[in-house]
Amino acid sequence: MKTAALRLHRQPQLTPAAIGRAATLALHDELSLTPKPGLVTLIDRGSHDDMDAHTFVRSLFSLRRYFSQIAEAGWGLAEFAVLERCGIAAEARMLTATGGINTHRGAIFMLGLLCAAAGAALREEGAALRPEALRGALRRHWGDALASRSQRAPTLPGGIAAQRLGLRSASQEAALAFPVLFDTALPALTAALARGLTPQQARLDTLFHTMAVLDDSNLAHRGGLAGLRYAQRTAQAFLDRGGVARPDGLQEAHAIAGEFVARRLSPGGAADTLAAACWLARVGGGA
Secondary structure (H helix, E strand, C coil): CHHHHHHHHCCCCCCHHHHHHHHHHHHHHHHHCCCCCCCCCCCCCCCCCCCCHHHHHHHHHHHCCHHHHHHHHHHCCCCHHHHHHHHHHHHHHHHHHHCCCCCCHHHHHHHHHHHHHHHHHHHHHCCCCCHHHHHHHHHHHHHHHHHHHCCCCCCCHHHHHHHHHCCCCHHHHHHCCCHHHHHHHHHHHHHHHHCCCCHHHHHHHHHHHHHHHCCCHHHHHHHHHHHHHHHHHHHHHHHHCCHHHCCCHHHHHHHHHHHHHHHCCCCHHHHHHHHHHHHHHHHCCCC
């Protein structure tokens, strides 16, 4: 039980460069997980016709320096405009690498902000990146700017769908210092490892915990409110039956993945949140 937790939580020497490397590795943790309902894995496209694992690997390669750069900017307590420019440049590199396909826009935003917060917290605390230290740094240094940003009129499909349906958008989630990540996903990952689940099983359970509560704007865009609520109900029912730990849990997860593909649903926001939880574990922000 302890060994599995240690494997997942192995902590690098903390520097902005190590924080950034952990983000890239965490995105690979998410990509390599299977089954993932409607999401791209190493062996299938999920609900996507325009991307596969190769597309994601090209995207990851294009982003490998971004996360370290934005962690360095966070260490320097850069203004939010600097972080934003860094993210916009990273998105342009991603789109060039993928031929215009959006593989990691949400992760550029979410993990980028977290890496910046980690840089700031590392400068201020100089120790393990505890969740409360990360959230505190994010709120202290960029909370006002994130609150203002969350009031902008959305221009991307997910944000437009969230506003139309009265959901909490990704920008609003960031302005609140990522409550689903810190209050749901990370505790789920920590608890699953403590129960003796393997890292892969723990990540899968964490994905379903996240899907059950997140206002996932990607689901809302692709399936409307009905699609989002279907995904949330399905995830919660899977967990209520015991999740991946029960004898036929993995088989049921595969069946759910097939249902999501049939409905063309893809919980991209939950995938980004899972990657962020894996990153927290890698930099020592988990239990």
